[in-house]
Amino acid sequence: MPAVPGRDLLTYRVPAAVQAAVRPGMRVLVPIGSRRATGIVVTLADSAPTEVERVRDVEEVLDAEPILTPEVFALCRWAARYYMTTLGEVLATAVPGGLRAASRRLVCLVEGVDSGAIRKPLEEAIVSHLLARGPLTEEQLSRAVGAGGVASAVRTLTRRQLVTIQQVVRPPTARTRFAKLFALARELADDEEASLARRAPSQHGLYAKLRAAGGTLAAADLTTSERATAGALVRRGLATRRSEEWYRDARPTPDQPTAPHDLTEAQATAVATVTASAGFGGFLLHGVTGSGKTEVYLRIAANTVAAGRSVLLLVPEIALTHQLVLRVQERFGSRAALLHSGLAPGERWDEWRRVLRGEARVVVGTRSAVFAPLDDLGLVIVDEEHDAAYKQDEGLRYQGRDLAIVRAKLANAPVVLGSATPSAETYLQARRGKFSLLTLPDRVAGRSMPTIEIVDRRGEPRLATAETGDRLFSRPLLEAMTTALEQGEQALLFLNRRGFAQVLQCLACGEPAGCPSCAVTLTLHKRRRALLCHHCGHTRAADMRCTSCGQGELQALGDGTERVESEVARLFPEARVARLDRDTIGSKGAHRRVLDAWRRGELDILIGTQMIAKGHDVPGVTVVGVLHADVALNLPDFRAGERAFQLLTQVAGRAGRGDAPGRVIVQTYRPQHHSLITAAAYDYTGFIERELGLRDEVGYPPFQRLVVLRLEGVSARATEEAAADLASRARAVAKTHGGDVPPCVRGPAPAPLERLRGRYRWQVLVSAPTPAPLNAAIRHLLSWWHTPPGRREVRLVVDVDPVSML
Numbered sequence: 001m002p003a004v005p006g007r008d009l010l011t012y013r014v015p016a017a018v019q020a021a022v023r024p025g026m027r028v029l030v031p032i033g034s035r036r037a038t039g040i041v042v043t044l045a046d047s048a049p050t051e052v053e054r055v056r057d058v059e060e061v062l063d064a065e066p067i068l069t070p071e072v073f074a075l076c077r078w079a080a081r082y083y084m085t086t087l088g089e090v091l092a093t094a095v096p097g098g099l100r101a102a103s104r105r106l107v108c109l110v111e112g113v114d115s116g117a118i119r120k121p122l123e124e125a126i127v128s129h130l131l132a133r134g135p136l137t138e139e140q141l142s143r144a145v146g147a148g149g150v151a152s153a154v155r156t157l158t159r160r161q162l163v164t165i166q167q168v169v170r171p172p173t174a175r176t177r178f179a180k181l182f183a184l185a186r187e188l189a190d191d192e193e194a195s196l197a198r199r200a201p202s203q204h205g206l207y208a209k210l211r212a213a214g215g216t217l218a219a220a221d222l223t224t225s226e227r228a229t230a231g232a233l234v235r236r237g238l239a240t241r242r243s244e245e246w247y248r249d250a251r252p253t254p255d256q257p258t259a260p261h262d263l264t265e266a267q268a269t270a271v272a273t274v275t276a277s278a279g280f281g282g283f284l285l286h287g288v289t290g291s292g293k294t295e296v297y298l299r300i301a302a303n304t305v306a307a308g309r310s311v312l313l314l315v316p317e318i319a320l321t322h323q324l325v326l327r328v329q330e331r332f333g334s335r336a337a338l339l340h341s342g343l344a345p346g347e348r349w350d351e352w353r354r355v356l357r358g359e360a361r362v363v364v365g366t367r368s369a370v371f372a373p374l375d376d377l378g379l380v381i382v383d384e385e386h387d388a389a390y391k392q393d394e395g396l397r398y399q400g401r402d403l404a405i406v407r408a409k410l411a412n413a414p415v416v417l418g419s420a421t422p423s424a425e426t427y428l429q430a431r432r433g434k435f436s437l438l439t440l441p442d443r444v445a446g447r448s449m450p451t452i453e454i455v456d457r458r459g460e461p462r463l464a465t466a467e468t469g470d471r472l473f474s475r476p477l478l479e480a481m482t483t484a485l486e487q488g489e490q491a492l493l494f495l496n497r498r499g500f501a502q503v504l505q506c507l508a509c510g511e512p513a514g515c516p517s518c519a520v521t522l523t524l525h526k527r528r529r530a531l532l533c534h535h536c537g538h539t540r541a542a543d544m545r546c547t548s549c550g551q552g553e554l555q556a557l558g559d560g561t562e563r564v565e566s567e568v569a570r571l572f573p574e575a576r577v578a579r580l581d582r583d584t585i586g587s588k589g590a591h592r593r594v595l596d597a598w599r600r601g602e603l604d605i606l607i608g609t610q611m612i613a614k615g616h617d618v619p620g621v622t623v624v625g626v627l628h629a630d631v632a633l634n635l636p637d638f639r640a641g642e643r644a645f646q647l648l649t650q651v652a653g654r655a656g657r658g659d660a661p662g663r664v665i666v667q668t669y670r671p672q673h674h675s676l677i678t679a680a681a682y683d684y685t686g687f688i689e690r691e692l693g694l695r696d697e698v699g700y701p702p703f704q705r706l707v708v709l710r711l712e713g714v715s716a717r718a719t720e721e722a723a724a725d726l727a728s729r730a731r732a733v734a735k736t737h738g739g740d741v742p743p744c745v746r747g748p749a750p751a752p753l754e755r756l757r758g759r760y761r762w763q764v765l766v767s768a769p770t771p772a773p774l775n776a777a778i779r780h781l782l783s784w785w786h787t788p789p790g791r792r793e794v795r796l797v798v799d800v801d802p803v804s805m806l
Helices: 016-021 070-082 087-094 121-133 138-145 150-159 190-199 201-212 224-236 265-276 293-306 318-335 345-356 367-371 400-411 424-431 475-486 561-571 590-599 629-633 640-652 674-680 684-698 716-737 771-786 789-793
Strands: 002-004 027-032 035-041 102-109 163-170 178-184 216-218 239-245 281-287 310-314 336-339 362-365 377-382 414-419 435-440 451-456 490-494 504-506 523-525 530-532 539-541 554-556 577-580 605-608 621-626 663-668 705-713 744-756 759-768 794-800
Touching: 035 163, 070 087, 070 367, 070 400, 087 367, 102 121, 102 138, 121 138, 121 150, 121 163, 138 150, 150 163, 178 201, 178 224, 190 201, 201 216, 201 224, 224 239, 265 281, 265 293, 265 435, 281 293, 281 424, 293 310, 293 318, 293 377, 293 414, 310 367, 310 400, 318 336, 318 362, 318 590, 336 345, 362 367, 367 400, 377 400, 400 414, 424 435, 424 684, 451 475, 451 674, 475 490, 475 621, 475 663, 490 640, 561 577, 561 605, 577 590, 621 640, 629 640, 629 663, 629 674, 640 663, 640 674, 640 684, 663 674, 674 684, 705 716, 705 744, 705 771, 716 744, 716 759, 716 771, 716 794, 759 771, 771 794
Parallel strands: 281 414, 281 435, 310 362, 310 377, 336 362, 377 414, 451 663, 490 605, 490 621, 577 605, 621 663
Antiparallel strands: 002 035, 027 035, 035 102, 102 163, 178 216, 178 239, 504 554, 523 530, 530 539, 705 759, 705 794, 744 759
């Protein structure tokens, strides 16, 4: 019974010829209607279920060995239940990309077609392209003719028997690569070798090269003439030729090995505590930036590998992976594997097989690496556990950190969650005693934390653009950058542009337009001429006068990194400047090249978004500028204050990691906000305790479990009506199936991004103190939703434990 994405579990017959070879966890090619698709074998049974009337045969077994382990299957089943989706969809996420074989429809011209039967210009264009290029898909034909209606025209041509449709199986893009090898068949006696040297010097030279290489050489490492000579040695019986699997090495070349650092007392305590733990247990490693969390990870990982078990180390983003992977490579060499979506399909497939075969015992990767087929897992580490990148926001909306905890529990292994700014969820678990708290309160080598200066920009006089770059840079920041450059130091400028220009803020008092009920900002919807709350649906007129102070005018703030870069280049023409954001890392390895140049001191000023805020250790950075701290604070999301605190603390931690002290300049119109005040004082406990009090008061996570039901449709009216219908039904279901404490239903309300990729978006929020009543209510609601077929024009997306409300 294989799982097929979009279809979940289907039943197929395994032909007798391959029954002995088929096992759960293998890929198989199966028919679905007239097409072919790749499925994963989940279970094997002696007979089909009684309700299955027709059973078709498996057409091809694609693997010689299972590519998923029983432990990964267990994790996928848990994820399917928790995230209320199908096992097929989870398995499609778990398996590396590029491993699916599938069929595609090709339009083929019938031989000897009668041109007189062609009646319309579009049909004539289709036939002309098929004659010139051979069989094509309908998509290829649509692009070729540059017109609509191709599908209809193809159906007409098919009925007239002028074209036929063929299903052609397209093999997986990720394929096992083989290398041709030459190996010595035997060693020559002295007299034989002397004879070979006289009669065939080139053959003797290659024979000697083979011996020096340990008896084996890859054909790719030989010149054209040497490969011909190797063939002569094979014919003489002195060498053999064979093909062997060859791994594409996706891992970067490590730097010169460095000796492990001496541990501080706090580091040593953390390492000893985790190493001594037996079985499953959660640890929160709370360490300030620069306190040596990475060294703790490496030590406990080394202890785990020495004990014969494997290690999973998750990092939030690819941009962070490079520096950490280098450290792991230094310690573990070829026993380390790298898994993330930035690898080419073949590279990821090779790394996956190395892990599956036990050749790599340490896996470093992003959230999808939680599905790595590690055997005998002995330790799970989640670095920067608070980071929103662990949550997938497309397809299967899973939280990688939470699945890592489940993975550790299934393996009966400890899990370490590390962060300088733990998430509210993780901190509460530690406060309640479910996780053990390990602290690293000081930076290594006695280095001090950088000073953080908050610059109040309310009422700040606007100086001439030619002198200051308009409102981008305050005078203290410009002075700090100038001093750093004069002293040969580096500066980092951080701009969080993930917010919306439609979030409005008063430049007089600094307060944004806010919802009176939900403790989040309102968003301007120009089409509606209204300010809306995307949690409860509260609406007010789009009056640009501030209701907090009654004097200031609401304005949208925010400039892009490209503008910042141009202003920096104008103000500091001699400085070497680079920008690191999503727009500048399109090519493979682009972010690595920028960061390597930054670490080598080849850049003076680096400008970037969230990807520069964490994980980078550059001793030359002494100044960090946060240009618009308010952008993070003003997001229409109940986690906005927490995100702002985390981002500010993380980016500030990039300064002062060398011998020179660091200085951080934070520009804001809301200097009184508790997130900024506590971040400037490095008071995490003060911040999180206040934040948890606010969350508890209004019923937000981590005190309530939350599910967002998001509706997406091409029709604005149909989507809004469906949202209203869903919210009404949700309230009824909550009362009848919610238990003693029924779930709370908020909305419907338009999503902050009301229209995305051509679809209108509305959302309904459902929350409850515990998972059981919430899950029961949502499952009943989903069953009701999917029953009438008319609602298919509006898509329903279920987001369990959402991280972003946008």
